[in-house]
Amino acid sequence: MEGNLEIIKVENISYTYRSKYQTTQAIKNIACTFETGVMYSIIGKSGSGKSTFLSLLAGMDLPSSGRILIENSDMAKIDRDKYRMHQVSIVYQAFHLFPLLTVTENVMFPMELQKKNRKLARQKAEALLLSVGLSEKAFQKYPGMLSGGEQQRCAIARAMASEGQILLADEPTGNLDTENEKIIVALMKRLAHEEKKAVIIVTHNEKVACKSDVILKMQDGRLLEVEP
């Protein structure tokens, strides 16, 4: 697409989980590119390696072989802490909110790491929370007191807070009712098309996948086909 930046380039990566008792090759030779301004969906069976792929894109670890280029620089060579802080944000399948921080503070956290003004951060956090459909009542609650869907929306708000160019979301609509699902998908789409982010979501939901611009399918650690 025109005007879009090719922000991530994946070059034949593989990834193997090594634990004491077994090794699992979760990613096998994936190559693809991601552009800003596009919303991608990754679909695939459970255990096919979607979350693993996403976390590699998020720079949580380096691939066992192959490389990932972020704006043409090798992920292995850049400061991945900075990359995570400024360029990429992620919504986890299991939300992973800070249990000891309130909803608002959770959303403020990435901004505080970026050393933004606290007051502005709070305002922005509250705006983001409203935009994902959370009510003010929830702001001062702890994540443990929220429903799954509410936690998920809080996690999405936190991911949007860091203003990185890449937004990764693992099953962002998994716990939502149809109405909230629509809100979130619309939000994601707006982020991709208007704020020119590269939005990559993992989903099981056909409807959600269909709304995205590009659908990628994973099977047994491989990227099968790219459906336009």
Place this chain on the structure above:
Amino acid sequence: MHIAIQNIIRNRKKSFITVVICFLLTAAFHIYFGNMKSNKEQLQSLPERIPVYCQITNPSGSRSTGISIDRNITEGLLNSPHIKNAVYGVRMIGGIGNFSLEEWEQNLTLCVEAVNDLNGIPGLTWEDIQLDGDADDFFHSSEPVCIVRNSLMEKNNWKAGQEIPLNLWYYDYDDIEGIHGIPLEVPDVKIAGSMDYLSTETGQMPPDILLPIGLADAIYRRQEVPLQMSFFSFYVADPLQLNAFKEEMKSLGLTEKNGTARDSYQGSALTVQDMVFISLAENLQETIRIFKSFFGVICITILGVGYIASTLLMASREKEFALMRAQGAGKMQCIKILWLEQLCLALTGIIIGDITCLAFQNMDIALITDIVIAGGYMSGCTLALSRIGRIKTMQLLFRAE
């Protein structure tokens, strides 16, 4: 930093546990160090509380007075750095004025004793003595002065300040003849004071006339008679060096008393009343030794407890750690936050422990304790944190749930 404090407050329960653990460790350590210190102090003060008393006796230990102590032994003892508060004296017999040798039986009726200290006369106290001038000076003088029993003063109608001709005989001890008196000198001595005491508990005949030992020494020298003390007792200067003391006593020719030795008047044995001292000192030293040998164990225990406690408390924070990392916080930054948090808690616990224990302990111990515990706990904590730091963020966050 403010994140650390926020965590402490939000993690109330765990924070509290950490504080309590550090508090308990501090208290335990205080007790340990406090005990060790008080034992050391007891050992140091033992010589004062339990002085070691020594007496020269005859070889069988049956007599401690009326014996004859060789001049060399006396001098050796007086020059020794190991003894203090020596009390010694010589007992003589005396009469008034000149009389011929044959008349001794009627005339030699007085018991005369020259001592260096009032303690040399059992049963006699300063209250029994009326003396012109400084009482202490009397025993340190070598002037011809004496203190006379009141009854004797009255009998002879003597007045204080008067000079009397004192016919002095000294005792000679001889294995063949036993005890016998030999004329010494007839000095004129001034009556410096009088004394009045009824009886002594020892059953020993109380002296009629007291002389300063310096005077006796001068007279003996004049007559070229070796001055042999009749009794000699003292305290060991530093009982903690009992062995060095005993070595020196041996070199002076003093033997240990031996119950089977033949009865004699020879003052050549030494009785050291050190049983109580030795057993107490040994007890204390043993206790201190045990305490010291536990030091390593205790340090390791603290390190271990610190490590286990912080590992357990940290285990639940793994996810938090990974999450902070995932949001882009650096590894060191994350470790720093948690480390600071633990440090604050540990210090709080330690300080509370200090304050609690300060009532019966002093500050220098507190400092050692603090350093050891803070060091122990925090190094355990650091280990636990570095372990967490090594875990891959990815494995924590993407573990199938």
